[in-house]
Amino acid sequence: MQLAKLHSLLADETRLRLLHLLLQGPLCVCHFQDILDAPQVKISKHLGLLRASGLVTNRRHKNWVIYELAEKPSGAIQAQLHALTQTAKTEPVFQRDLKRLHKVSNQAGEIISACCS
Amino acid sequence: MQLAKLHSLLADETRLRLLHLLLQGPLCVCHFQDILDAPQVKISKHLGLLRASGLVTNRRHKNWVIYELAEKPSGAIQAQLHALTQTAKTEPVFQRDLKRLHKVSNQAGEIISACCS
DNA sequence: GGTCTATATGCTCTAAAAAGAATATTCTGT
DNA sequence: ACAGAATATTCTTTTTAGAGCATATAGACC
Numbered sequence: 001m002q003l004a005k006l007h008s009l010l011a012d013e014t015r016l017r018l019l020h021l022l023l024q025g026p027l028c029v030c031h032f033q034d035i036l037d038a039p040q041v042k043i044s045k046h047l048g049l050l051r052a053s054g055l056v057t058n059r060r061h062k063n064w065v066i067y068e069l070a071e072k073p074s075g076a077i078q079a080q081l082h083a084l085t086q087t088a089k090t091e092p093v094f095q096r097d098l099k100r101l102h103k104v105s106n107q108a109g110e111i112i113s114a115c116c117s
Numbered sequence: 118m119q120l121a122k123l124h125s126l127l128a129d130e131t132r133l134r135l136l137h138l139l140l141q142g143p144l145c146v147c148h149f150q151d152i153l154d155a156p157q158v159k160i161s162k163h164l165g166l167l168r169a170s171g172l173v174t175n176r177r178h179k180n181w182v183i184y185e186l187a188e189k190p191s192g193a194i195q196a197q198l199h200a201l202t203q204t205a206k207t208e209p210v211f212q213r214d215l216k217r218l219h220k221v222s223n224q225a226g227e228i229i230s231a232c233c234s
Numbered sequence: 235g236g237t238c239t240a241t242a243t244g245c246t247c248t249a250a251a252a253a254g255a256a257t258a259t260t261c262t263g264t
Numbered sequence: 265a266c267a268g269a270a271t272a273t274t275c276t277t278t279t280t281a282g283a284g285c286a287t288a289t290a291g292a293c294c
Contacts, residue, residue: 003204007128013121087120
């Protein structure tokens with residue numbers, strides 16, 4: 001992927017938040033909706049873009065779809081993910097997402113077993 | 118600057134090329150035009166954006182305006198500039214620009230003394 | 235097979251970004 | 265003060281990206 005394209009992909013707060021959550025581990029769509037507090041279409045479309053660009057993969061588990069970071073990302077992508085974790089430490093949105101993520105995953109115990117109820 | 122904003126700024130090939138050239142050292146607008154082979158307006162506008170975002174500074178020297186990278190860039194920006202140099206090694210546009218830059222700066226000897234003629 | 239649930243897709247509207255033509259500004263040298 | 269050179273700005277047009285509604289798909293469970 002061209003560098004400019006990669007940057008366009010990252011030039012959206014929603015997608016950055018999705019990626020940031022995925023850096024913590026796999027997650028299903030409904031949890032993204034909960035955590036970001038955003039409508040289903042929005043989440044789904046942005047995840048779709050990330051998937052179309054090969055940054056993430058998804059698999060189905062029962063009724064839910066689980067997304068996770070693609071393995072073996074290119075060097076450029078690795079660098080960006082690293083930069084993201086760094087920045088996430090200082091930007092409040094990301095911290096807020098993290099808090100919510102922990103709440104959700106505590107409630108759910110095993111993320112996958114008891115998804116959205 | 119928010120991370121998403123920073124990425125938007127970098128999500129344009131022209132701006133990436135300008136920054137990449139600036140990583141080699143200060144350069145005047147007319148040389149950017151020569152090297153990128155792009156119209157004056159285009160160059161000037163993109164440089165304007167970079168300047169408005171604080172990534173670069175400019176100063177006047179005789180008839181010309183010299184741009185250079187801002188000193189003490191934030192960590193996020195440093196990381197992006199580093200990523201850019203890495204990627205530039207593999208993307209042909211950037212290599213082509215480098216070649217042209219060297220041609221120009223050889224011709225001109227001291228860049229500033231004999232700018233565009 | 236039918237129904238329900240979770241997610242994805244198509245279509246439309248709006249907003250933001252890029253390009254280009256024409257013009258303005260700012261300095262230089264006379 | 266004037267003319268010319270280099271760069272910036274304004275305005276318009278075109279392109280691209282995001283949001284949201286409505287609808288489609290795909291699997292789960294009865």
